[in-house]
C-alpha cells in the first residue's frame with residue numbers, strides 16, 4: 467500500500483517486524499483490531515541471530531497460533547560444545563533451526579493474512595505526545611515520502627537499536643559495561659564437519675560462535691563477541707574465525723564473502739517500558755547475551771503477556787498501563803533473562819568450562835535439569851494468571 471492512500475487512523479501502529487512486532491501484530495489483528503506494522507528495512511531482511519527456536523519457544527508459538535512454523539525449520543536435539551581442546555556433546559529438548567530471513571517473513575505473512583497492513587522500508591518516528599487527543603501521532607518515513615498517522619496505541623518492537631523513545635524517555639536505557647556485540651550470517655556452502663541436528667558451539671575467552679544447519683541445509687552462524695576482540699582482529703569475520711580456530715573448528719573461504727550483520731551492544735535494560743500511548747516489547751524492552759538461545763521465546767511470550775494490556779490500552783488508555791506492563795514484563799521475561807545471564811557469566815570463565823566439559827561428556831544426562839529449566843513453559847503455556 468502506498469503512503470498516499472494509507473488510512474490515517476489506526477488502533478495500533480507497530481514499529482519493527484521482527485519476531486516481537488510480527489507476533490503481537492498477528493495476535494491483535496486476530497482480536498479484530500486495525501493494525502499497521504511498519505518495518506524500516508527492505509523486506510525480507512537478514513538479522514544476526516542463532517536461528518534456534520528452542521522447545522519452550524515452539525510451545526509459545528503454538529499458543530500464539532503460529533506453531534506451524536516448526537515445519538519450515540530443521541530439527542536439532544544436541545549441543546556440541548567446545549572450549550580449548552575439550553568437547554562435550556549434550557542432549558537438548560528438540561528445537562528447530564531456521565534463518566531469520568525465512569522465519570520473520572513467514573510470521574509477517576501470517577500477520578497479513580490475519581488483516582495486518584504491512585509496510586517495509588518505513589521508519590516509525592513518534593510525534594510529541596498530546597495527552598488530550600486520545601491518540602498518538604506517528605510519522606511514517608520512507609525514502610521519498612512521509613506522512614503522519616494516528617494510533618490509539620503504538621508498540622515499539624524496534625529491536626536492540628531501539629530509538630523510538632529517544633525523545634520521550636532518553637535516560638531510561640542502560641547498557642551493561644563489558645557488553646558483547648552480536649554478529650551473524652547464513653551461508654549456502656559449509657564443511658561437512660558442521661552436521662545437521664546439532665548446534666555446534668565454539669566458546670573462547672573473547673566470545674562464542676554458534677553454528678547450526680537451517681532450511682535447505684544452509685549453515686546459520688550467530689556469535690557474541692567482545693568489541694575489543696573484533697577491533698583487534700580487524701573485523702567480525704576474522705574475529706569469528708579466531709574463535710573457531712581456538713577450539714579446532716574448521717573455517718572456510720565463504721566466510722570472507724558472506725553478508726555479515728551486526729548488532730549494538732547486547733546486554734541492556736530499560737527501566738520503564740513505555741510512555742504516553744506507547745508500550746515497548748522484545749529486545750527493545752531489554753536483552754542479555756544470547757548463549758541459551760531464548761531471545762525469540764522472550765519476544766513471543768512477551769507478545770502473549772502484552773496482548774490483554776494492549777487491548778485495554780486501545781479501548782481505555784491510562785498512563786498506569788506503562789507501570790503494569792513494566793511489572794508484568796519483569797515477572798514473565800526479566801526473571802528468565804537473569805537465568806540466561808548467569809549461564810553466560812559462567813561461560814566467560816573458559817577454564818571453568820574446560821574443567822567441566824570432560825565430566826559433562828562422560829555423563830551427558832547430568833545437563834538435563836539445566837536444559838529442562840531453560841525450556842520450562844512460559845506463563846502463556848501454563849495458562850496461569852500473568
Ligand SMILES: Cc1cc2nc3c(=O)[nH]c(=O)nc-3n(C[C@H](O)[C@H](O)[C@H](O)COP(=O)(O)OP(=O)(O)OC[C@H]3O[C@@H](n4cnc5c(N)ncnc54)[C@H](O)[C@@H]3O)c2cc1C
Pocket residue numbers: 481482483484485486487504505506507511513514515516517518519520523588589590591623624625626628629630647648649650688689690729732747748749750756759760761762763765
Ligand atoms: C548473535 C545472536 C544470536 C542469537 N541467537 C538466538 C537463538 O538462537 N535463539 C533465539 O531465540 N534468540 C536468539 N537471539 C536473540 C534474538 O535474535 C532476538 O531476541 C530477537 O530477534 C528479538 O526480536 P525483536 O522482534 O525484539 O527484534 P528484531 O528481530 O531485532 O526486530 C526489530 C526490527 O525493528 C526494525 N526497526 C528498528 N527501528 C525501527 C523503526 N523506528 N521503525 C520501523 N522499524 C524499525 C528493525 O529493522 C528490525 O527489523 C540471538 C541474538 C544474537 C544477537
